[in-house]
Amino acid sequence: MLAHFWVAFVAFALAVVLGEWQMFVRSPLHAWISNPEHYYRSVTAHGTVMGYVMPTLVAMGFGYAITELALKQPLIGLRWAWGGFWMLIAGTVMAAATTAAGKASVLYTFYPPMIGSAFYYLGVVLVVVGSWVWVALMLVNLRAWRKANPGATVPLAMFGNVAGALLWFWTSLGAASEVLLLILPASLGLTDTINAGLARVLFSWTLHAIVYFWLMPAYIAFYTIVPRAIGGRLYSDMMGRVSFVLFLVFSMPIGIHHLFADPQVGAGFKFVHAVMTAMVSIPTLLTVFTITASVEIAARLRGGRGPFGWVKALPWDNPVMLALALSFVMLGFGGAGGLINMSYQMNETIHNTQWVTGHFHLIFGGAIVIMYMVIAYELWPQLTRSEPLPRGPVRLQLWLWFIGMMVLTMPWHLVGLLGMPRRMAYYDYSHPDIAPQAWTVIASVIGGFILLVSAVLFIAILARPRRTASPAPFTFAVSTHPDAPAPVALNRFGLWFGMMVALTVVNYGWPIVQIARLANAYVPVIPIGSR
Amino acid sequence: MPTEQNWSWNNAWVRWSVVSLVGLTIASLLVGFVWLPSQKADFAADGLWGAICRAAGVPTSWSRPSAAHEAAGTQVVLDRRMTHADDAVAIGRGATLALNCTMCHGALGTSSSNAPNLAGQFPEVIIKQLRDYASGARASSIMQAMARNLKSRDIDDLAAYYASLPQARTAPTTYDESLPKLVRVGDPMRNIPPCIACHGQVDQKIGAPWLEGMPRAYLAGQLAQFRSGQRRNDGEAQMRDVARGMTDDEIAEVSYFYARKAVAY
Secondary structure, eight states: OHHHHHHHHHHHHHHHHHHHHHHHHHSTTSOOOSOHHHHHHHHHHHHHIIIIIHHHHHHHHHHHHHHHHHSOSOOTTHHHHHHHHHHHHHHHHHHHHHHHTTSOOSOTTOOTTEEOOHHHHHHHHHHHHHHHHHHHHHHHHHHHHHHHSTTOOOOHHHHHHHHHHHHHHHHHHHHHHIIIIIIHHHHTTSOSEEEHHHHHHHHHHHHTHHHHHHHHHHHHHHHHTHHHHTTOOBSOHHHHHHHHHHHHHHSSTTGGGGGTTOTTSOHHHHHHHHHHHHHTHHHHHHHHHHHHHHHHHHHHHTTOOSTTGGGGGSOTTSHHHHHHHHHHHHHHHHHHHHHHHHSTTTHHHHTTBHHHHHHHIIIIIIIIHHHHHHHHHHHHHHHHTBOOOOHHHHHHHHHHHHHHHHHHHHHHHHHHHHTOBSSOSOOOTTSTTTGGGHHHHHHHHHHHHHHHHHHHHHHHHHHOOOBOSSOOOOOOOOBSSTTOOOOGGGTOSHHHHHHHHHHHHHHHHHHHHHHHTOGGGEEEOEESSOO | OOOOOTTOTTSHHHHHHHHHHHHHHHHHHHIIIIIHHHTSHHHHTTHHHHHHHHHTTOOOOSSOOOHHHHHHSOOOOOOGGGGOOOOHHHHHHHHHHGGGGHHHHOTTSOOSSSSOOOTTOOHHHHHHHHHHHHHTSSOOHHHHHHHHTOOHHHHHHHHHHHHHSOOSOOSOOOOSTTSOHHHHTOBGGGTBOOGGGTBSSSOBOTTOOOOTTOOHHHHHHHHHHHHHTSOOOOTTSHHHHHHHTOOHHHHHHHHHHHHTTOOOO
8 A cells, every 4th residue: 555655646746847847838937848749748747647647546555545444354355456556557657658758749638540659558558457456356355344244334435435446447448448449459550540539439438537536535535534533523424425326326427528629429418418517516515515514513522603603613733624624625616617617608618728727737636636645644654653744744735735736727717718728838928919828827837836845745744754663543534323324225336336337328328339330430540759 | 234125116215316317317318409409490400300310419411522622632541651661672663763753853862953852751751642643632744644654562662762862951950949930839829830840850740741951942832832722632631721821921931941951963
C-alpha cells in the first residue's frame, strides 16, 4: 500500500511541475514556445499521470487498506496485488518514455485519427489491466469476508470501495475496447483507416465515469473518515450506500455529454445522456447533505448551539475539518460549472474552451485530490508506524492547495466564457481581441506556482513521519445507528450492476452499432512522430 | 439475518429502483426522440419515424453527390509502408525511368526551372502526387500526361530514386525567433497552423513534402491554387484551410522563406 501511495504521489508531484511549466510557457511571461510539440508532449504526460496513474494507484492503495482495516482480515492475494502494481509501473514507464521521446503526443484522450506509437497505448493498457487485478482482488476479498460473516452488513467503506471497483471495471471496458480494437491495429500498421467517430464514442464510455472512479476514494473518505476524525458520527450509513449505488448506476451510461459537438451522435441520444447526467447531481447532493449533517452532530457534541451558531463550534484546527470545508467549496463551484457543462444548450457556450479545463481541475484536482491528501495523512501513521502528522504544516499545505487551485481555475472559467480554446500551446497576446485576457493567464501561472509549493510541502510532510513503536489504531466513522442492518439491496451489488449494464445497452447500444456499421466513418490514420 | 431477497419483485427496493429507472429512461427517450424533434421543422420534415431516425443519428444526405465533386478529391490513402524506399533495385529502375523527368526536374532532381525539386523528397509524397496526377485529382497538362502511363511499380521506383538523392537544403536552419511568424507559430486567431507543424522541425507529417529549396514561384503558385480551391488533392483540405486565410504578402513571405536556400544549377 505504501508503495502505491509513494509512486502515486511522486508521479503526481512531477506532473504538477509539468502542469506549471505548461501554464508558464503559455503565458505572456514567456516568449511563444517555438516548438509546440514540447507543449503537447508535456500535456500528454501530465494528463496520463494525473488521469490514469495517480488516481488508479490511490484507489488501489486505499482499497487494499480498506480491505484490511474495515474487514479486519489480511488481504487475500497479496502476490497478485504486487503483480498488478508492477504491471502498473511497467505501463507507466512505457507510456512516459514513449511520450518523452515525442512518439505519442496525442494527449491522454488519444484523439484518433491521430495515432502515436504502439508502446504508449500498450503502456496505458498495462495500467488498466494492472488495475483489473485490483478489481478482482476486491471482489475475492469481499466474497471471503461474506463467507466468514454470513448475513452481516458489509462495512460502508468496503461497500463504497467495491462499488468503485465495479464501476471502474465496467467503465474501463470502453477505452480498453477502443485501444484494443481500433487504435492498436492502426498503431501497429495493420489498418490504414480508423473509425474516429466510433473511437470517440467508446472513449466517452470511459471518459465520464472515470471521473467517478477518481471520486470514489474521496467520497469514501467523506463518509468513513471525516466524521470520526472530527469527533462526530456519520448521520446516515444508508445514505452513503444509496449514494454509492446511484453513482454505480448513473455515472457510466452518460458519457455522450462529452460529445455534444460531435456530429456522429444523434441529438436524441445527446438529450438522454444530458438527462442521465443530471441524475448524478442527486448522490452528490445527498452526500453534501449527509456529511454536513454529520459535521453538525460533531459540532453539537462540542457544545455548538443555534441554527448556524454550531458552525463556530467545529474543530477548525483539525486538518480533516479544514480539508472537508475546502473540498466542499471547490465541489460547489465545480459542481455548478458541471451543471452548465452537461446542459445540452449551455454547453455550446463553453464547449472545448478553457472553462472545461477549469472545471475538471477544480473538481478533480481540487475537491477530490485534497481528499486524497487527507486519506494519505490519515493512513500514514498506520502505514509507516508513526505518530499523527504535524497539524500546522498539514493545514498550511491544504490551504495552499485550495488557494492555488482557486487562483488557477477561476481565471480559466472566465476566459472560457470569453471563448479561449483549451489545448493551445500559445496565444497571441498582442492581438487586440485577446490582449485584455493576458492577465488571467498570468494569474493562473501564479496559482499553478502555489500548487507546486503545496505539492512539494505535501511530499515533504509525508517523507518525514516521526516513528513510534505503537501507532494509534486506525478506525472508521461510526454511524448514528451503528447496529441497524442495511437492507439487502444496499448490501449487495447485483441489482445495481445489472441496472448499470442495462442502462448502458439502452444509452450506448444503438450509437455504437450504428457508427460501427457506417462505411464512410473510417478515415485515414494520421501517425504522430512516425518519422 | 434479513429475510428479504435481493432479486425478488417483493423487495420494495428492487421494485422501486427498477420502476423508477425504466420510467426515467422511457420519459427521457420520449422527450429526446419524439417531443423535441417534433418542435424542429428540419427534424419533423419526414414524419415521426424520420424524426426518430434523425434523433438517433442516422446520417442523411442533403446534397446529391455530383460526379465532378467526387472526382476532384484524392483517392490515395497514405500508408506508412510508402515512407520506406531504399531498395537498390527500385532505385536503379527509378533512375532509368527518371530520365523522362530530367527536362524539367533536372538530372539530379533539382533544376533552375520553376518545376519543384524532387531530390531527397519523401517517397510517399512522390507516390501520392503521381497517383493523383494519374487519376486527375491534381491537374497539370504535362504531369497528367506523364503519369497516366506509369504503372504502380514505376511510381514506387521513381519515388525510391528521388528519395535516395541528397536534399537541396544547403545551410542548416535554426528554428528560432528569426523565422517568419507564420512558419514558426502560424496565426491561431485565423486558424492558420504553423508550416513547421507538418513540413519539418516540429513534425514531419506523412504526405507533407520537403519544402526547403523549392522554387519560389512554384510554392507561391501552389498556395494560390490551394487558396482558390483550384488545387484540391489535399485529402483533408488541410492546405486549403491554411491558405484560405493567407494574404498575398504572406504567401510571398513564406514562399520566399522556403525558397531562399535554393541552389541554382
